[in-house]
Amino acid sequence: MRYDSLLDSVGGTPLVGLARLSPAPDVRLWAKLExxxxxxxxxxxxxxxxxxxxxxxxxxxxxxxxLEPTSGNTGISLAMVARLRGYKMICVMPxxxxxxxxxxxxxxxxxxxxxxxxxxxxxxxxxxxxxxxxHPDWVMLYQYGNExxxxxxxxxxxxxxxADLPSITHFVAxxxxxxTLMGVGRFLREHVPGVAVVAAEPxxxxxxxxxxxxxxxxxxxxxxxxxxxxxxxxxxxxxxxxTRELLAAEGIFAGISTGCALHAALGIAAKAKAxxxxxxxxxxxxxxxxxxxxxxxxxxxxxxxxxxLEGQLWA
Amino acid sequence: xxxxVRIPTILRTYTxxxxxxxxxxxxxxxxLSDLDSRHSGLRDRLVxxxxxxxxxxxxxxxxxxxxxxxxxxPVADGDTVTVLPAVAGGGR
Numbered sequence: 001m002r003y004d005s006l007l008d009s010v011g012g013t014p015l016v017g018l019a020r021l022s023p024a025p026d027v028r029l030w031a032k033l034e035x036x037x038x039x040x041x042x043x044x045x046x047x048x049x050x051x052x053x054x055x056x057x058x059x060x061x062x063x064x065x066x067l068e069p070t071s072g073n074t075g076i077s078l079a080m081v082a083r084l085r086g087y088k089m090i091c092v093m094p095x096x097x098x099x100x101x102x103x104x105x106x107x108x109x110x111x112x113x114x115x116x117x118x119x120x121x122x123x124x125x126x127x128x129x130x131x132x133x134x135h136p137d138w139v140m141l142y143q144y145g146n147e148x149x150x151x152x153x154x155x156x157x158x159x160x161x162x163a164d165l166p167s168i169t170h171f172v173a174x175x176x177x178x179x180t181l182m183g184v185g186r187f188l189r190e191h192v193p194g195v196a197v198v199a200a201e202p203x204x205x206x207x208x209x210x211x212x213x214x215x216x217x218x219x220x221x222x223x224x225x226x227x228x229x230x231x232x233x234x235x236x237x238x239x240x241x242x243t244r245e246l247l248a249a250e251g252i253f254a255g256i257s258t259g260c261a262l263h264a265a266l267g268i269a270a271k272a273k274a275x276x277x278x279x280x281x282x283x284x285x286x287x288x289x290x291x292x293x294x295x296x297x298x299x300x301x302x303x304x305x306x307x308x309l310e311g312q313l314w315a
Numbered sequence: 316x317x318x319x320v321r322i323p324t325i326l327r328t329y330t331x332x333x334x335x336x337x338x339x340x341x342x343x344x345x346x347l348s349d350l351d352s353r354h355s356g357l358r359d360r361l362v363x364x365x366x367x368x369x370x371x372x373x374x375x376x377x378x379x380x381x382x383x384x385x386x387x388x389p390v391a392d393g394d395t396v397t398v399l400p401a402v403a404g405g406g407r
Contacts, residue, residue, distance in 0.1 A: 231382055
C-alpha cells in the first residue's frame with residue numbers, strides 16, 4: 001500500500017480473528033491491531049486529528065510549543081507529528097512510566113517534565129493545567145477534553161471496524177481519556193442496533209491508589225457514560241496473565257493494556273456462551289509490547305512479573 | 316462460602332485495616348447492609364439517598380454494578396465484589 005507521507009498512513013489497521021481464544025464457533029474474538037500505526041500505538045489517530053484541528057483553528061504556528069499530560073503513547077504520537085510540522089513538544093508524564101517511553105520521546109525531540117508517581121495520570125493532568133496557566137503562549141491540546149480525540153475514532157476506527165466486521169455485537173477498549181470508546185461507541189450505536197460498548201479500566205496497586213481520596217475522582221471531559229453499556233475493572237495480575245495468553249495462543253505481542261481489554265472481552269465471551277448467544281467481540285490492541293520490556297512483564301513467573309509491575313503505570 | 320468484598324485503603328478504617336471482608340445477601344444492597352452490621356459506617360461512605368455515591372465504583376466479578384442493576388444487582392456465594400474510588404473515567 002502506498003502513501004504520500006507517513007501521516008497519511010495513520011489508521012487502516014488489520015482486524016484479526018482469534019481462533020484459539022474464542023470460546024465457541026459462534027462466539028468469536030477479534031483484535032484490532034493499532035500497534036500497526038506509525039509510532040506503534042492507537043494514539044497516532046488522536047494526535048493527528050488534534051493537531052490538524054488546532055491548525056485549522058489557527059492555534060499553531062511554526063515553533064509553537066505544544067504541552068500535553070500523557071502517560072507516554074499520546075506524547076510519542078504528538079512528538080512525531082510536531083517534529084514533522086515544526087512545533088516544539090513538552091510532555092508532562094508520571095515518573096512511574098517505562099524507560100522506553102522516555103527514550104522515544106527524547107528521540108522525537110520532546111522535553112519531558114515528570115509529575116509525582118502518587119496520583120498517576122490525574123496528577124500529570126493537574127501539573128499540565130498549572131503549567132498551561134503559567135505559560136499562556138503554550139498550546140495544550142488536552143486529550144481528555146479535546147473533541148478531535150473522540151472524533152478521530154468516530155471518523156476512522158469505528159467505520160473501519162464496521163466495514164471489516166458487519167456482524168459486530170460488542171466493542172471493547174481500554175478506558176483512559178475515553179476518546180476511543182466515545183468515538184467508536186457513538187459510531188457503532190448509530191449503525192448497529194443493540195451493539196454493546198464495553199470499557200476495560202486498569203486497576204492499579206496500592207502504590208498508585210494508596211493516597212487517593214474517594215472524593216477526588218477525576219472524570220475526563222470527553223466521558224459520556226450513556227455511550228457505554230458495561231465497564232470492567234481489571235487488576236494488574238489479570239492484565240498481565242491475558243497479555244501472555246494472547247502471545248502464547250495467538251502470537252500477538254501486545255502491551256499490557258491490551259491484556260486488560262482482552263480480560264473484559266473474555267468475560268463477555270464467557271457470558272455470551274453461557275447464555276447461548278452469538279457474539280462477535282472486537283477489542284483494541286492499543287500498542288505492542290516493545291515499550292514494556294524493561295518492566296519485566298514478559299519474563300519469569302506471573303507472580304514475579306506482577307511484583308515488578310507494582311506501582312507502575314501500564315496503560 | 317460467602318461473598319468476598321475487597322476494600323480500598325481509604326475505607327479500611329471501617330474494617331480494622333482488613334483488605335477484604337466477607338458478607339452475605341441476595342443483592343448488593345443486602346450485602347452492604349450485612350457488612351454495615353459488623354463494620355458500622357461503611358455503608359454510608361458508599362451509598363447515599365439516591366444510590367451509590369458519585370465517586371465510588373463497585374464491581375461484581377470485575378464488572379461495574381452501575382451497568383448491571385446498581386444496588387439491586389443479584390449477588391451469590393463465590394462472587395467477588397470490589398470497591399474502588401473512581402479514577403479516570405469516574406462515576407456516572
